[in-house]
Amino acid sequence: MIARHPYAIALVAGGISATGFAPLNLWPLTIxxxxxxxxxxxxAGSRKAAFFSGWLFGVGHFIIGLNWIAKAFTFQAAMPEWLGYIAVVLLSLYLAVYPALAALGGWWIGKARPLLLxxxxxxxxxxTEWWRSWVFSGFIWNPLGSVTLPLGQxxxxxxxxxxxxxxxILIAGAGGLWLVCRKQWWSALPxxxxxxxxxxxxxxxxSPVSPDQPRITVVxxxxxxQDKWKAGYEDQNLAKLAELTLRADDDPRxxxxxxxxxxxxxxxxxxxxxxxxxxxxxxxxxxxxLMKPGDMLVLGALKLEFDEAEGRAVGARNSVFAMNAEHELIGRYDKSHLVPYGEYLPMRPVLSALGLSRLAPGDFDFWPGPxxxxxxxxxxxxxxxxxxxEIIFSGQVVDRDNRPDFIFNPSNDAWFGSWGPPQHLAQARLRAIEEGLPxxxxxPTGISAVIDANGTVRFHVPxxxxxxxxxxxxxxxxSTLFARYGNWLSLGLALILLLSAIAIRLRAR
Structure with missing residues (x-):
């Protein structure tokens, strides 16, 4: 059956493999x-066949894993809802190129030798995952490593x-299972x-948290x-935030x-x-x-950029402000890695002429921070x-010259349907593990959480x-090894693996 219908099986296998991501976490199926x-x-009998097998696997993998993106289109009245499903398919057709390239590389180096493949x-x-994190601004949602979170150490x-x-490691584990099925015991055993x-x-x-650590409140x-930007809802929404913020004790937080x-x-x-x-x-x-003396409020808000000559706003920044109890702003961070079509419209003159707009409301695009x-x-x-x-980009979340004590990841996951928020949380956990930082x-709607430096979710609001x-x-x-050297470690591992496979192949000749 595999020999007769390899491409159809690759497409279906790719779709089932995505069930290993949150919220389903069916990791045995991924393997x-x-x-x-x-x-x-x-x-595969040729480079073309190997590439196409990888591409179809990727198409199924991304369509299922990224199905939540279609939900974002339901919040933009200027776009039909069905366009969201087309967007998921089109994005998956592009992202599938990366597993296709991995398949091509594995096939070409392996040359029908299973362990080498x-x-x-x-x-x-x-x-190819590293490429996916930066080519065309990058979209590395659901790296395969996310599947390992339920797997012990x-x-x-x-x-x-x-x-x-x-x-x-997940690829190698699945490869071991495949080699067992081929009865290549000595290759599979390690x-x-x-x-x-x-x-x-x-x-x-x-481990218990020291009582000397700062108190925090996450709201x-x-x-x-649908209610976030409605006119007249400002006071009502602020009242919800205020109700959850007020407290009786006076300890600074x-x-x-x-x-x-x-x-x-x-x-x-x-x-x-x-x-x-x-x-x-x-x-x-x-x-x-809403604050007691000594408190600090860290919140997301917008900043405008102006054309000084004309005195009008020409851009905005998606910012985080820190404010003390004396009503003073003591710092600001501007989001750097913006979402295409969400926070800015690529090729605006062309796409605007076609009637397309950003998914988020607003008359102008957001500008990136440094x-x-x-x-x-x-x-x-x-x-x-x-x-x-921004939290999904491995190796890009921390200023390595000024290491923080923790990472704050304010988000709006209300766009993301039911699958997006748990996947987002999983990737935040990976950043905690990599950087050794909480x-x-x-x-606004979940999943809010406190994650420790081991990637464990200590507390959450569903x-x-x-x-x-x-x-x-x-x-x-x-500071972890990854915190010091970043993705040079991942790429070094890739180089070792590829050179080892090439060396074994040449030695076998």
Whole structure:
């Protein structure tokens, strides 16, 4: 059957393999489908056939894994809802090129030798995932390494080899299973034993948090996307945030609010017409009333950019502001990695003429910030800021010259359907493991969470619920190997794997 219908099987296997990601976490199916795919790749009779097998596997893999993207189109009245499903398919057709290239590399180096194909495919997968993280601005949602999170200690290796290295381990484990099916016992044994040992070794128990760590409050107001920007909802939405923020005790704390938590502008100096009768001094005073002496509020809000000659706004920044209890803004971070079609419209003159617009409301595009920065919060330490989907980019989330004490990831996952938020949370956990830093997430509708430096979710508020988390900030680890060298480690592993496969092949000749 495999020999008769290899392309159809590759497409179906790719779709089933995506069930290993959150929220389903059916990781055994991912391993089985990867093993089946390797059987398809090795029987390919040409480079073209190997590439096409990998491409079809990728099409199925991404259509299922990224199905939540279609939900975003339901919030934009200017676009028909059905366009969302077409967008998922078109994006998947492009993203599938990367597993296709991995399959081509594995087939070409392996040359019908199963063990060599496994080794070469693992190395090639690292390189193609890394490419996917930056080509055309990058979209590395759901790296294969995310599947390892439920597998005992395996994900913990991310602090040494990064997420792309974890993807290679999953490929190698599936390869071991495939070699067992081929009864190549001596080739399979090392791969199977290492994979099984890592998967069965239990994750270390969560260590207690020191009482000397700062107090934090994470707020999730459960404000849906349909209500977020509605005129007249400003006070109602602020009341939801306020209700979940107020407290009785006086211990200083950091209060975390979501991305774009309020529609008001916090900075002074704009032309009066842009404040809509709510000047920034008034807004900051309202926010200050929710705080006790010594508190710090870290929240998402927008910043405008102006053409000074014409006195009009020409752009915006998706920003995070830190404000103290005296109503003073003490720092700001501007989102760097913007979402195409969400925060800016690529090729605007062409696409605007076709009637297309951004999914997020607004008359002009967002401008990118300078990149990862650490924000000094005084006695609370230093915060690394990553807004929404910036957190998915392995090796790009921390200022390595000014290492923070934790990462704050305000987000708006209300766009993401039911599959997107748990997948987003999983990728935030991988950043915590890689960098050895706790990650704090605050979102309007979920999943808000406190993640420790081992990637363990200590506390969370489920999707679709209003709630708050009161806890101590988990402690950071010493700088991990990955925190010092980043994806050079993953790429080094890829190079070792590929050179090893080539050397074994040449020696066999």
């Amino acid at each position: 089985l489908m990867l093993a089946l795919w390797m059987a398809l790749v090795i029987q 496994v080794i070469a495919l693992a190395g090639a997968w690292i390189i 395996m994900a913990g290796l991310g602090m040494f080899i990064g997420t792309y290295g974890l993807s290679a 791969l199977v034993l290492i994979f099984a040992g890592l998967a069965l070794w239990p994750h270390p128990p969560a 999730q107001p459960n404000i849906g996307q 950091i209060i975390f609010w979501p991305e774009a938590a309020i529609p008001d502008y916090l900075e002074t100096g704009y032309p009066a017409r842009y404040y809509y009768g709510r000047p920034p001094e008034f807004v900051r005073q309202q926010l200050g009333m 990149g990862a920065r650490s924000l000094d919060l005084g006695g609370f330490g230093k915060a690394g800021l990553q807004v929404c989907y 990650v704090i997430r605050s979102t 999707m679709g619920e209003a709630g708050r988390i009161d806890s101590r900030l988990p402690e950071a680890k010493a």
